[in-house]
Amino acid sequence: MNHGFLPLKKGCPICGGLRKDCRQSQATDLVHCRAGVDAPSGWRFVGEDTLGFAMFAVDDGRSPEQLREVRRRQLADRQLWEEQRKKELAKALPAKERDGAIRVLSRNLGLTIEHRKKLRDRGLTNEQIDAGGFFTIVPNTDLKLSLPPNLPGISRGYLRAAGRGIACPTRTLDGKFSGWQLRLDSVIDGGKYRWAAGDRSSHLPNGELPITVCVPEGADILDLRACEGILKPYVASCRLNLPFIGASGALFSKSSEQVKEVLTQLQPKRIVLPLDAGDTKNKQVAARWLNEAKFFQELGYTVVFEWWGQVEKSGQDIDEITLEQHQAVSMLSIAEFTELCRAHGGYKSEDCDSQKQGEAEPSTAEYEQYIAQESSQSEWERGFDSYLADWEHQQKVQWLAQYPERVQKTQQALQDITPYVTETQDSKYVEMSLENLTPGIYGLAAGMGSGKTFLIKQAINHFSDGLLLSYRNSLLIQTCRSSEVADKISFLWDLQNRAVKYTEIPWIGACVESITKLPSKKVVILEEVEKIVNALLQSPTCRRDRREKLRCFTKVLQQAEYIIAADADISPVSLRYLQKLSGKQIHLIHNIHKRFEWRCFFHSGIVTPQGEQRPNSRKDFENRLLDAAASGEKLLIPTDSQRWGQALERQLQAIGLRGLRIDSFTKAEDPRVDAFLTNPDKWIEENQPDYIIYSPTAEASLDITIQDYFDGVWGCFFGVINHWGCKQMLGRLRTNCDRHIFIKTFSTIDNRASRSPLPQVVAKSLIETSQRTIEQLGLNFPAFAPYSDATSEYYTDPHFETLAEIVAKDNWSRANLRENLTEELRKAGHNVIVMGMVGGNEIVPNNPIADHKEDILREWAGIIANSEDISIQAAYDILSSPDAKPEERWKAIKATLKDRLPGLELTPNFIFERYLKDPMWISKQELRWMLYHPEVAKDIDTKRLYKAIENEDMPWDVRTRTLVLKALQVLEIPQFLEAAQQSHLEWQANSPIVRDFKERAIANRKLILLALGINANQDSDGCYLLRRVLDKLGVPLIRRQRRVEGLRVWFCQVDTTALTTGDYAAAWGAFERRFECHQPPSNIDSIYISAQLVTPEITDLDQLDEWLQPKNLASMARDFQRCENSEALLTYFDFYPMHAVEEAVKLLPMEFGQWVLDWANWWKENSLVQTEAA
Incomplete structure (x- = not known):
């Protein structure tokens, strides 16, 4: 029940809008109006409120007795609401118990690089930031922590918040955390700051919202500053070394019990109210300050306002002025403050006359603001609860009943270029004038054989310099070597062995994989633009340094004047992508002519x-x-x-x-x-x-x-x-x-996170895969926020959006x-x-093509087995090159097989059967081995993520097994295989073991779909589900039919003999040898990386000494950041080895890290001099 006021503004039924501060009580339905008019027809005057507003009730002809009964019921409702509120408040977590839980949150969630920088930009040191307990909030984070269920901000084990931002804890006088307020990264309706609100609100058991108390050690308590907000007083106290208290909205009177307790213990002589910039020009804020001044006066304190000329909103607040500026501030009495407000328009006499002295109730406008904020937060809370409660219902209604229509509309939007067409042609060949072009993107949407290549050659001859990009070198040959342009354009393939400067070559034709080698030019031509964009975002040949390639591609587009994009199947996806990257306008020519009819x-x-x-x-x-x-x-x-x-x-x-x-x-x-x-x-x-x-x-x-x-x-x-x-x-x-x-x-591609034709589902699946992998590995700390935070740059830039759209289009096509x-x-x-x-009745004869295919694979197997041995690094270099020759690739394949299966004899037959005929067999056997050695898989995935963060790999390029293994474990596959092997278990669709398996699959269907790409539901065939899961592990099965009650039924059984002998056993032994040196990863539960994360160059964490373990490097980086001067820094160099210091510096911000490194080098040189002197 809401017991606030509804602002009526111009809709007042009493005065018709003569006044703008009229309001209606939502508890009594009384209208409060101070226009001084008589009650109109249908209304009657019932008295005045404490602010002097006349109160009017609807005159509906009811008798006084009836009205008293209505009022009695209203009072009863209010009493019931008050009782319910008391019961709810009784469940609130006491302030003292909140401290430990909030510190656990702060320790485990930490601060992202971005948020720490924001706090440092406000003048806080790293030590002050750490002491403040700040931590990063990412909505709906699954907290793997033991926390009180009634801790504000927590709901059903998830972190609940209105958006991403910084959590700013409130502090009691003894330094305990009593709550936290979220400072949102982006301003949304309802304000920039939000109280934590999970299953319980932030209110304390006494019904008050927490205030914050900031008293520096040794500070003078004669003056106590009462500042607006939670973050601001902490920053100001740290910067000015003065005691502060802070309250949200500066409404100290609404948290009077806490205020009185603090004042009793501190015993200040005077309360100082620091004004924010622009307060004296704002009537509502000025009125609020006067009310709060009266509140402190009634407690027996002298009240003054702090003033340093902050008239305009653009001025500085108390947390922004320097110590020197603060020493020159003035103290204003209440009367002087009132006159100052009157001079700047923030106070009028009639405002004073209409209020009774001593009232601490906020003004009408203050109520309006309060109601608006409460309404906004309540609406968000209701929406969040509804989302949690009705998730299953939403899935069924939204994604099943409306699915076909949704897919149709989505795919139409991804393929329909009509909204972008600026010129339509119906001619045999597409035409485009190259004279007097304005800078922009020029798209050519025309069928095959319509003259797009001819236009491209015209552009090469017309413009002085440019780049011709394609997605394969082989596709550039015909254009670059044609007689029309051969003397104008150079093929990068032909330039690689020549000592030339690419900047001096007018036109260059190149595969987009080489974008990092190319200079910016006036014109960029994208031949087959759909394939180019696809290659940039997900081609394996672009995986290495993909982020750098995307940066270079963006730069080339932005610095070009003209971008010509040609493709018979050009789509809105690539057009929007080019527009977002380049910032240029789209001009699309659509030639609808049908030239051929096959x-x-x-x-x-x-x-x-x-x-x-x-x-x-x-x-x-x-x-x-x-x-x-x-x-x-x-x-x-x-x-x-x-x-x-x-x-x-x-x-x-x-x-x-x-x-x-x-x-x-x-x-x-x-x-x-x-x-x-x-x-x-x-x-x-x-x-x-x-x-x-x-x-x-x-x-x-x-x-x-x-x-x-x-x-x-x-x-x-x-x-x-x-x-x-x-x-x-x-x-x-x-x-x-x-x-x-x-x-x-x-067709399907098995390595996709999602096969959905909807981009938003693809995006969600990719993000959730990264998030759940990081959670499962226990890496929930700021260093990995770029991969786990859905609002990070990786997931909000045009690259990810376009990737999701491309994958969705491709999924739709393949389905x-x-x-x-x-x-x-x-x-x-x-x-x-x-x-x-x-x-039908006639048998379709076989042909020799299949036999030739097997002969070819056997020849390849022999070539691989007898190829020259090379290093694994050389093999990786060969396989990442799209231009490697076949004999080089055979060597590289052999090297990778030896690396994956050390000690196993690579016979031609093994390569034929276990690699060429079934390319996934080795990976499946390795996954089965990992299922029984999860600590090794965790170690490998942890290192892989560290390396990915260091290299700035795109999240969708990082392949891990963690989620797959988790899914197999919850399905109890290890137990199933053990039982199947020990008892030679046989099963069919109605076997109890199959029914139990199907129930587990359905209970964990979201994880199973995300990790294994298998959709389990009530209509699924349990045997088929089980076979698909076992196939992921390469488990050999024996299938046979048998009659049961007159029906032929398929029975399945694990081929135990095959699984424990031959190639299966040999591969298992190879994995034992390959991973025998792996140890479980360090328990990195509180790693702290405060700035740009650049993981040290780690090739094998197991071979590094203890100092170079990530946990210890992060600890050193934390110690360095706490150093306020070189004297403090030098003390650490006495016991930290220099080789570890040099690695830890890589975890620091560049400028700060260089400062540490400079002093480390100085210390090393001087230590050497002292040693030689001795």
């Missing part, structure tokens, strides 16, 4: 003689392709599988055909590929190939315009790329010949791959023909 034959799979439909079988497609080739047709064959392409070529060569295969292998070792990419038509005319097979190496930016040569395009897609990429590959030939297409119905490609081609104006499944 006949597209979609192959739909086969039907077995038993009637089983196999939509993803490609046997019929392959047979038809081989028949067409054997009959003499010239074929162009795009595919996203390099292995399939190589196997197909073997078969085509076996029947006497010759041609060209383009992929990462042949590009590095076959000179014909470069010749083809430079001028495809010329190469085809000269060599007359029977076939050309190409992989995504030539996915885009390749134009084959030769007429009447190819008889068909046969595209075979396995789901490696999404349907937009498949369409691009089908369109490399710029003629209308038929397209024959096999594409999987759907219905075949259907999406079919619809995309229809929209582009092509004639789509979906062929029915073949087979």
Whole structure:
């Protein structure tokens, strides 16, 4: 029940708005008006309140007895409310018990670099900040701490807050923490400061809000300053070495019991009220100060106001003035303060006349402000409670009932470029004038073969300097080496072995991975911009130094005058991204002309003689392709599988055909590929190939315009790329010949945090993965806030937003791959023909392609096994280079296998079976080993996160096992495997062990989905869920059918023999050898890093001496920050070794760290001199 006042302003029913301070009691419904008018019709005068307002009640014709009954019920309601309030206050945590709990929070949450800097900017030293108990608040942090449930700010084990900010504890006279107030980073409705409010409010058991008491040691207590706020008096006390008390809103009279207790103990002679800047011009604030002055007067104290000329709001407050300025302040009596306010417009005589002396009640406007703040905080609290209580309901209603429509609208917004189009064309070739351009982003949205490349060449010739960026080097060859621009643009690939300055080269063509090498230019052309953005944000080849690449990309865009972005499938996602990074306006040309009309034959799979439909079988497609080739047709064959392409070529060569295969292998070792990419038509005319097979190496930016040569395009897609990429590959030939297409119905990528088509779900999943990993590892301290705080720069910049949108688009594409490609081609104006499944009564014959594929893998296995041994670092360098040759990659693969499986004999058969046929087998076995050695996994993940923070790796690039292992543990997989192996357990869908497993999966479904990507619900098949989980660990299963009550039922059993012998046992032994030196990580529960975190270069924490353990380095950094002068600093150098000091300095802010390092070097030199002298 709310017992405040509702401001009526111009809506007063008594005076009609003559006065603006009229209000209505929400307890009695009485209207309080002081316009001096008679009661209008329907109202009656009932008396005056303590402030002189006339009170009016509705005159509804009720008798006095009836009105008294109403009033009696109102009083009863009020008494009931007061009783309920007393009961609630009785549950409040006493001030003394709050101290320990708040200190636990402060110790464990710590301060972020940003927040510590803000406090230092206010004049506090590190020691004063530590003594103040400040800590960083991140809403909804899961607290793994033992805290009283009635501690303000805590709800159901989570940190509850209206936003991110600094927690500023209140202090009692004996230095105990009695509560805390949140200083929000961003001002929102209701003010910048909020009291902690969890399951209990911040009120003390006596109903008062805490005040803060700041009395420096040895300070003179003759004057006690009563200051507004909680943070401000602490800062002022530290800076001026004076005693202060502080209260929120300076409403000391509302916390009178605490104030009286403090005054009784301190016995000051005078109360000094420091005015904030602008107070004398603000009527409400001036009135409040007068009321508080009266309150202190009634307690028997002399009251003066402190004045240093702070008339304007832009002036300085008491916590901002220097000690020298404070020594020159003036003391004003109450009368002098009143005259000062009157002179500056903050006080009028009528205000004084209308109030009765001695009243401490705030003015109407003060009530309005109070009510507004209370209402805002109450609304937020109700919303938070509703969110917690109704979470499941929200999930069902919002994400199930409305899911299809939500997905449709979201994907439409991610793909529809209409809002950005500034010019629409319907011509064979897209046109764009390059004269008199204004700086901006110029997008070219036009279909394949519409002249985008021609326009790019025109731009290269027109502008004096620029950059041409693509996402693959192979795609730049045709443009950079074409006769039209070859003398104007230099291909970075050709420049790498020449001693040239890139700044002196007018035009450079380069892969976006090389962005850090490139200077800024006047023009930036982004060819296939969608792929460029995708590569920058999530390509493995950009993972190393991705953050630096993104910085350089942003700089290049911002310093360019013109950005030309071309892509047949350009989307709002990339356009918005470029706009946010560059700050430039978008000009989008959309050419809607349909140049080609292909006949597209979609192959739909086969039907077995038993009637089983196999939509993803490609046997019929392959047979038809081989028949067409054997009959003499010239074929162009795009595919996203390099292995399939190589196997197909073997078969085509076996029947006497010759041609060209383009992929990462042949590009590095076959000179014909470069010749083809430079001028495809010329190469085809000269060599007359029977076939050309190409992989995504030539996915885009390749134009084959030769007429009447190819008889068909046969595209075979396995789901490696999404349907937009498949369409691009089908369109490399710029003629209308038929397209024959096999594409999987759907595809998934198993290493994604989320497969949702909604960006907000993808973003939430990525953030929550980082947060829960850090929590599970026990790394909840400020050093890791960039990864765990959803409001950090990593998660709020355009890069993360765009990443989430790209992943959501890709997820949507892969979920219905075949259907999406079919619809995309229809929209582009092509004639789509979906062929029915073949087979049924007739068996579809096999073909040799599968046998060739196995032969190729066995050849590769032999090459790897017999490759030269190289170091693991050399292997990493090779694998991170997109231009490494095949023989180099074989060496690198062998080195990584030896590193992962030390002591295991890498035979060709092992490599074939356990690496090439099943690339995830080793990782799965390693995960199973980690499941039984969680301390090793924790050690590795902790070091990985330290290194990631040091390198400024993007959070989504950091791969850890912690959450996966947690999910497997809550599913009790170790116990299940132990029972299965000991008793040769067999199970089927109705087995009790399967039902129990399914119940655990459903109970922990959020964790299971987040960590394992498996969705468990009541409709799930328990056996299928269990098989999927065991597959994550590479557990071999035996499956057999058996009749049960006349029905054929599948039974499963762990293949114990395989699991304990052969390759499985050998891999287990290799992991034992590899991780035998690992020890559990240090218990880093209170690491303190106060500024920019730069983790020392740590390659193996186990090999470092004790001084270099992270916990000890952080402790040293903390000690250094407490030093106020060089004398204090030098005392530490007597017992801290210099090599550890040099590492600890890296944890400090750059300027402060350099100061410490300078004195350390001085100390070292002088110590050496003294030693030599001795």
